[in-house]
Amino acid sequence: MAGNAFGTLFRFTTFGESHGPAIGCVIDGVPPRIPLAETHIQPWLDKRKPGQSRFTTQRREADVVKILSGVFEGQTTGTPIALLIENTDQRSKDYSDIADSFRPGHADYTYQVKYGIRDFRGGGRASARETAARVAAGAVARRVLDSLLPGGATIRGAMVQMGPHTVDRARWDWEELANNPFWCPDAAAARLWQSYLDGVRKAGSSIGGVVEVVAENLPAGLGEPIYDKLDADIAKALMSINAVKGVEIGEGFASASLSGEQNADEMRMSASKVTFLSNHAGGILGGISSGQPIVARIALKPTSSILTAMKSVDRLGREVEVSTKGRHDPCVAIRAVPVAEAMLAVTLADHLLRHRALSH
Amino acid sequence: MAGNAFGTLFRFTTFGESHGPAIGCVIDGVPPRIPLAETHIQPWLDKRKPGQSRFTTQRREADVVKILSGVFEGQTTGTPIALLIENTDQRSKDYSDIADSFRPGHADYTYQVKYGIRDFRGGGRASARETAARVAAGAVARRVLDSLLPGGATIRGAMVQMGPHTVDRARWDWEELANNPFWCPDAAAARLWQSYLDGVRKAGSSIGGVVEVVAENLPAGLGEPIYDKLDADIAKALMSINAVKGVEIGEGFASASLSGEQNADEMRMSASKVTFLSNHAGGILGGISSGQPIVARIALKPTSSILTAMKSVDRLGREVEVSTKGRHDPCVAIRAVPVAEAMLAVTLADHLLRHRALSH
Amino acid sequence: MAGNAFGTLFRFTTFGESHGPAIGCVIDGVPPRIPLAETHIQPWLDKRKPGQSRFTTQRREADVVKILSGVFEGQTTGTPIALLIENTDQRSKDYSDIADSFRPGHADYTYQVKYGIRDFRGGGRASARETAARVAAGAVARRVLDSLLPGGATIRGAMVQMGPHTVDRARWDWEELANNPFWCPDAAAARLWQSYLDGVRKAGSSIGGVVEVVAENLPAGLGEPIYDKLDADIAKALMSINAVKGVEIGEGFASASLSGEQNADEMRMSASKVTFLSNHAGGILGGISSGQPIVARIALKPTSSILTAMKSVDRLGREVEVSTKGRHDPCVAIRAVPVAEAMLAVTLADHLLRHRALSH
C-alpha cells in the first residue's frame, strides 16, 4: 500500500535510493521451473545503462545484477527472486544547495511536504536510478512470458518523437534502433534528432519526447474487466515511469477526431482464425487483449534540470533561484524506452498469470 | 483480483449486468460518522442518466439508488456501504443477431474468447450501464473528501473537444455547463457542436471526444511513489472507463514538444505559502500532489455502434456484416463526464486515506 | 483493507447489519461456465438458519437468497456474483437499554471506541446474522471446487465438544448429524448434550464448544508459503467467525505433548501413489496440502448474553448492570458448524485458484 510494489500475481517490490549502498527488487509470483540466470537479466540492464552516449547523463554505473534467491540449479523454484544491484558511482559531491532548495518540476518539494524528510542525494528514491530495478523485473517477466507462451512474446519499444520532430512511419525499421543512440526506427529522423539534440544539450536546455511500445504474440483474453482492464493497468504501469505525462493505446488521442466508421477494426476469417483488418484499438477491446499487437505510447516531459536559473523557494520559505550544472539528460525520453518495455512486460506477465487462475 | 474492485483503502466493488435485475456496489473503507443519505448520491446519478437529450442513448432508467447498509441514523458507521440500483428498462428486444455475432470495436469478441460465455443482452457487464455504480461510489467519495478536508474539495469535468472541434479556453466558463447538453464550458463551441452532432446522429455515425477533469482544494502530499503514484492511479482509473483510449496529466502529450524552460512551474512565496507561477504539471510532481489543481484529460473513441454495416465474424467462425439500428450514442464522450469526475473522486479519496495511514 | 472482504482470487465482500434492510455479498473471482442457481445456495442457508430447534435463537428469518448478477442462462459468466438476502424479522423492540450500555463480552464497547458510532440494533454488523452471507459465499465456493476438481470435494463439519462433554471418536458416524440438532456425530453424546443443554438453557446460562471441519478429496499442492500457508489462511478464516477463540490443525495443541516419533506421519507407496500411514498433520505440511484430509478444529466461547446480571459501564461512563432477557443461544457453537464449513470452502477455493495461476 505504500506504493513500491507493482502487480498482483507477478508482483515485485523495489527498494533503494540513488546514493544508498544498493537498489534492487524482490519478485514474488514467478512460476517454478523457468530457466533463469543473471545472464538473462544483465543484457536488459546494459541496454538501459546511462552514459552510453553524450545524450544521456554521464553517471557511470556498472549495474551488475546478482540473484540472491529463488533460483536453484538454473531454474526458478517458485519462491521469491531477490535481485541486487550495488550502487558504485555515488559521487561525493556537495549537495548543500539542493538539500534545502526545491528544484522546480522535481519531486523535491512534494517529497518534503509528504514525508517531512527526504534523501536529497541524487534525487533519492525519486531518481531515475530506481528504473534499473524495473528493468531487472521486466527481464524476469520476459522469461515468464517466453516460458508460458508457445513461441514466446516480443516486447519492444522505440522513440517516435523528439521535441517537435516525429518519425515517418513509412520508414519504420526495427533494425534501425541499433544504429542510433535514440532507439529511433527511422534513420532519417535519427540524423535530424542528433543535430537537434546537440543544440539542446549545448544550450543547457532539455526537450520532451514520445515513446511507443509494442507487444506481439500475446493471446486474446488477457485483462480483467472492469477496473483491472489490461489497458488500465498498462496506463498505470507506464504513467508511473519518471517524467511521463500521458499514455495512449492504439489511436489514443487521435481517436477523438475519428468517426465510428474510421475507427472500426473490421474482422474476417483467415485460415480458420479471426483476423482484424486494422488495429486502431491497439490490441485491446473492452479491456481485454484481442490477440492483435498491443500498442501504447507515452509522452515524456523535458527534465527541469536545465542551466537557466529558475525561480524557486527553499525549505525555510525563502525565494531562491535554481539552475542545474554538471551532468544531465537533455532528453529523458531516450532512457525511458527500455523502462517502458519492462513495465509493459511485467503488466503482461501479471495478467497472463491472472488469466490462468480464473479461466475454465 | 478478478478486476471488479477499485481502490485500496477506499475500495468499492461493483456488480451487475445491463439486463440483469440490478446493478450496484459495495464500498468498504468509508470512515465513520460522515453524514450520508440517498440524497447525497441521487443527484450525481441523475446527472449521469442517459436519455436526457437527443444526443445520448434513449434508454430510460430511473436509476434510483438505495442504501442497504453502513449508514445508521444518517451517518456512516465504518461498515460496508452497499448501494443498489434496480434495472427497470430492459427492453425485451430480440438479441438473436448480436448473440452470435461480434460487433467490431466492442468487447463481444474478447469476452467470448476470455470466458467462453457472455451475457450478450445490452452488452452485459461491458455495458456503460456499469458506470452508474461508479458514479454512486464517486458520490460517496465526495462525501469523504468534503468531510475530511477543511473547505471540501471541488471535482468537476467538462468536455473540451468533440470530433475535430475544441473549446476556446479563453471563453471557458464553468457556469456554461448547465446551458448545453455537452458539459461544454464554451458557449460558442456548444452551439457549433450541436449542429455538428446532429449531422453525425442523423447519418447514423459516431464521433470521439476529449474530456477534462479538474480537482481543486486537495492538499499537497497525496500519492504513493513509486508505482502507486497519484497520476498513475488516476491514469488507471480514467483508462478503465468505457471507450477511453488516452489519458494525460497537465500538459500531457503537448509536453513532448516543450523545452525545460517552457515546461517549468516556477515557485514563489505568497502570504507565507508556496505558490506556483504556472501549472504545466497538472498538480502532480514525482507522483505526489503539489497542492495545485489536479488536471487530467481523457480521449474517448467513437462508439462502433453505427448504422453502416461493418465486416465481422460470428461465434461459429462465419463472416458476417453487423450494423446497429435503434437507440445509440453518437458521442459517448458526453456521458463520460460525470463518470470521469467520479473516478477522479474515488482515486483522491483513496489516496487521502492512504496518506493518513502512513504520515507521521 | 477495511476488513469486510475475504480471499484473494476467490474474493467476496459482505455487507449488512442485523436490522438493516438486507445483507449479502459480492463474489469476485468465480471462473466462468460453472452451473449455478439459487437452488445451489439455498440449502446451505437453510441448514444455517436459526430457530430450527429450541437450542438456537428463536429469531425467524426466511433467509431467501437472490442472485443479482454474474449468472447467465444457468452458468457463471466470470463477472461478479452479487447475492442478496433480505432481512425480514427485525422486531421493533426497544433497544434503549443496550443502545447505551456495553454488554460484557460483546463487541459493543470496542465498536463504540473504534468508530464513535454503532448500529446497536441486534448487534448491528457484529451480529451473527452476517454469517448468512458467509454461508452463501461458501455455497458458491463449493460449486467452484466441485467444478474444477475431478470427483468434487467433500467439506463437512461436526460438533465434537459441548462444554466439558466430548464425543467418542470410536462412535463417529457422519450419518448421525441428521438425527440431532447439534451436528453431533456420536448418538450417545448427542443424547447427553440434549439434557445438558436443556439445563443450561433453563438456567439462562450459556456454554462453549468445539467444532471440527474436514475437507476431503483436495489435491496436494494447495497453499502458498511462507505467509499465506494453507493452514495460516484457514486459521484466519476460522478465527474470524464470531465467538471463536482458538484454531488447531491436525493434532493441534495435543502435538505439544507428543514426541517426534509419535507425531510423524510415515509414508508408503500404494497402487503407485504416495499414501500416509497416519494424519497427525491434518493434511498440511509446510503450509501446503498433502492430499490427505484437511482437519481443523475451533473452540467457541459461551455467549455472554446470559440472564445473570453482569457488571458493565455505559457510554457516559456510568457503572451499570446488564443481563439478557428474551431469545438467545445457549451454545453458539452449534450454529457455527455450517459457518465453519463455509469458511473452509472459501479458503480452499481461493487456494485452488491461486495454485492454478502459479503452477507450471
Added chain:
Amino acid sequence: MAGNAFGTLFRFTTFGESHGPAIGCVIDGVPPRIPLAETHIQPWLDKRKPGQSRFTTQRREADVVKILSGVFEGQTTGTPIALLIENTDQRSKDYSDIADSFRPGHADYTYQVKYGIRDFRGGGRASARETAARVAAGAVARRVLDSLLPGGATIRGAMVQMGPHTVDRARWDWEELANNPFWCPDAAAARLWQSYLDGVRKAGSSIGGVVEVVAENLPAGLGEPIYDKLDADIAKALMSINAVKGVEIGEGFASASLSGEQNADEMRMSASKVTFLSNHAGGILGGISSGQPIVARIALKPTSSILTAMKSVDRLGREVEVSTKGRHDPCVAIRAVPVAEAMLAVTLADHLLRHRALSH
C-alpha cells in the same frame, strides 16, 4: 499473492533460502521520521540466533543485518526499508540422501508436488532460517509502535509448556527468562525442562511445546471487522510460523468448557477510565482490541528430524527409510519465542496504521 509477504499497510516481503547467498526482507509502509539503525534490529536477531545452547541447532550464523535503503541520517524516509542478512554457515555437506527422499513431517514432499522442483539444501525456503527475516521485520515494527504510541508498546513471549510439562502461572516472573535457555518464566519448571530435554536430546528424539505472547499498552480500537479481525490476523501470523499447529486467544480452547458467567469480563470505571475485572477474552472483543493486554498462545509440534528411522518414499516412488543425523533441534518451540513476538509486533503495527487511515 505468492505468499511471501505479510501485512497490508505495514507490509514486508521476505526472500532467501537456507543455503543461498543471503536472506532478507523489504518493508514497505514504514512511516517517515522514525529513528532507525541496525542497532535497533541486531539485538532481536541475536536473541533468535540458533546455537546459543545445546538445546537448539548448532548451526552458527553471524546473522548480521544491514540496512540497504529507506533510512537517511538515522531516520526512516517513508521509502522501502531493505534488510539484508548474509548466510555464512552453509556447510558443504552431502545432501544426496535428502535430495531425493522426503523426510516425514517436513515440507519436502509437498514442495516437490507443488513446484516440481525444490532447493533441498537445508530445507531451502521452508527452513526456519527464514524466520530471521521475520524477526528483523518485527524489530522495525516495534520501532513503529514505539514511535506512534505514547509510552510505547511491550511485546514479549515465553514458553509455557514443554512436552507434558507446563509452567506454574503462580510462579510467573518475566525476569526469569534471562536465566534459562527456554524463555521459561518459571524457574522451577526451567530446571525440570533442562533435565527432561537433555533426555530427549540424547535419545535423538524431539518434543513439542506451547509458547505464549503478550502485547501490552496497545490502544483499544485496533482490528478491522469482519474478516480482518485483529485475532484473525494474529491467528494467521502465528500459524504461519514453522511447526505451529494451533493458535488460541485468551482462554482459547479452555473457553469451550466455560459458562457465560465464568467467561465474562466484567467492566467497571476506575479513575474515569473503563477497566475490566478479568481478561478471559485476551484483549480482543468482536475482533477489535479492548485496551487490555493481548494474549495469544501457539502449539508447536515436535520436529520430525529424529534419529529413529521412519518409513518414507522418494521422488521416484520407492519406499525408503529416513533418519536425521547430526545437528538438530530437540524442541523447536524454544526458537519460536522471538519469532512469535515478531509476528505479533508486525500484526499490531499493521493494524495500528490501518486504524489511523480509517478513523475519523
